[in-house]
Amino acid sequence: MKFMTGNTKKEDLEISQILEGNLIGEKITVSGAVHTVRDMGEVAFVVLRKREGLLQTVYENNVTDVDLKDLREGTVIRAQGIVNGEDRAPNGVEVRLEHVEILAQPVEAMPLPIGKWKLKTSLEAKLNYRPVSLRNVRERAKFRLQEAIARGFRDYLHEQGFTEIHTPKIAAKSAEGGANLFRLEYFHKPAVLQQSPQFYKQMMVGVFDRVFEVAPVFRAEKHNTKRHLNEYTSLDMEMGYIDSFEDIMEMETGFLKYTVELLKKDYAKEIKMLGVEVPNADKIPVVRFDEAKKQVSEKYGHEIKNPYDLEPEEEQLIGRYYKEECDADFVFVTHYPSKKRPFYAMDDPEDTEVTLSFDLLFRGLEVTTGGQRIHDYNMLMEKMATRNMEEEGMEQYLACFKHGMPPHGGLGIGLERMTMQLLGEENVREVTLFPRDLGRLTP
């Protein structure tokens, strides 16, 4: 009888193992995709690409046992060769190719110059050739940093006693309601795609006290801006037994500090490659919504047009203000007006025109919305009545309050927006593998 035992060791060395430099003179096996070829006549430099980076290999006439013309951009090979110390090679190491096995041959030339260090191609072209453009090492590095943010979120919250949940994306109703819903037919019943796991995560606070979810959310907004997507990955958490909505901001600050350290520790290569300035999250200033508006109006002469919401320009100016005043990359803006927040938001008992809520701005862009929720059944019913809301379809959500819920709150973070601000990108699509917007439904 044959068995699997979990042996995942391979003969092929990874690029980092070869670049360590302690294998000089040894014969090794390596695999990879041909990233670039520079033919010098007698020899050719064939750069291989694999997940860990690039490796210079050397093709030599009468030494390497394939025809050089079979090593094209995109050719996938496994090769044996001798590791050679060479000061002019990146990291001082190259591999002199002896035996080459062709694993796959491309049938067409690359449509984009992915071998270039910087892929100076329009965003449109990059998205049209997504699986190709991401083979550029700087393009793909962006998504390693995105991974770090999601890992940091999960690992930190796990340490803090949160439980991971998986909630449905198709449902009869959605928490925020309104026009921005994708609708579908679910076995002859009308259904919508969830804009957020809001109802579900609150229900689960009654079960696990602290929960989180990393999952897609869907918003049929007809915005076509540089910072909107119609489908994005939301980092959601919700926590019970809070003393005030500041507990939620403290938890987010903890996550950010943790993630900054994770970035420095495990993603230093990508940070360096992209020239990313890792933000400081040790001390995040907190300012009231009305106060922040006033500050930027006074300092920068920005006219307040809408007293109930922040315009994108105001967010930018608030970011600038706190960068200038206290070198902050992040700012918590609190006490948003009640009329712009959903029914489940907890009003401030000291001024019911505003809520115990916040947004987090990162370098002048909102990346998080959060706050305390109403946990008292009667208060929730009153708020719904004030807004002329129906209970229909919300029975289970309301049941969790009927049967007792701790004071709680939570937040949602847009993963792509957070990545965009970390990288200093101008368009959120740059850091979305396969963006969904008004025009883009493929690939």
Place this chain on the structure above:
Amino acid sequence: MKFMTGNTKKEDLEISQILEGNLIGEKITVSGAVHTVRDMGEVAFVVLRKREGLLQTVYENNVTDVDLKDLREGTVIRAQGIVNGEDRAPNGVEVRLEHVEILAQPVEAMPLPIGKWKLKTSLEAKLNYRPVSLRNVRERAKFRLQEAIARGFRDYLHEQGFTEIHTPKIAAKSAEGGANLFRLEYFHKPAVLQQSPQFYKQMMVGVFDRVFEVAPVFRAEKHNTKRHLNEYTSLDMEMGYIDSFEDIMEMETGFLKYTVELLKKDYAKEIKMLGVEVPNADKIPVVRFDEAKKQVSEKYGHEIKNPYDLEPEEEQLIGRYYKEECDADFVFVTHYPSKKRPFYAMDDPEDTEVTLSFDLLFRGLEVTTGGQRIHDYNMLMEKMATRNMEEEGMEQYLACFKHGMPPHGGLGIGLERMTMQLLGEENVREVTLFPRDLGRLTP
């Protein structure tokens, strides 16, 4: 100026801290929901529930400063009291309540007896009152074990050099095609919800070599069985530079071994509470599809009705066979017939009637489907032509093969099914927070 610094410490102790037993005689603060109340006249035992478990507290007339009738099932409190060693209390520790602050009061009695150790209620009732039924400590423990599986998957693959990806759930086309698609209108264009991230994860193999995703998938199947859901969480991975499809099975075996250890280490409490028998994944037998069919037909007299697929009963018998023959909880069944596998599956060059693919059975139920994929562009085009498939809408998927792809393969694991088999549940809905099936679209 006010700042957040990431301080998440609370005065309230967690239940595990109190149960450790080194606080006897000390005055502490604890919060929780009243799980049960047992009134003995002079005193009452008030059991509190929080995320880590249950804690016995003691209400005493003239000592505790609230009215006992205000402590009902579902009341949420914060309390000060003295930790007391008491042999008859669970873990030998209880808290004598002095000051009690009511944080929230329920407005209705619980519809289900969640305070009971085993919630002997029909699945139907449990699902109808989901946010309440999950407050039963054994019901919620199931989802802690589900968390362990997803954590194990991510953490193990991360160690193995995989990159996490997030791929769109709304798209113009889906990998498997067919009738089992949920359809929707996406800004006046026809779209579908993804049945699997198959196309996307393959495209990303050309970028990161090794990728994984944990995300919802959607299947409009009209099955109404105990093991089907119309939306579930899929643990997907795809890996390049494989030598054979056995590399994928080795990687899955590695994940299972890792997760078994994680369960024993971090989830021992839940394992014990639910009486779960942790499987052995050290050596997983591998058997060919046709051979497995023959084995169970010979040993158990099961008539082979469909030579191209495994019936649920055959899966059960294969599970039983390998349990009896070599005490195995898992079995890899390989070389499924080509006609039952999708176009992208790699046929066995030695017998093109079968594929280099596998299913993993766990205690007699399929929990994984995987295999090697075609990586050669021309071979893929021929296979599509044989099946009369159109290239339209698949341009980007095909482009990644045009420009060179390493030999690769991958798998998809149903998280809920894996949890179901781990727990020995009869119905996958038992281990789904909010199941979606032919009849269930709420809550």
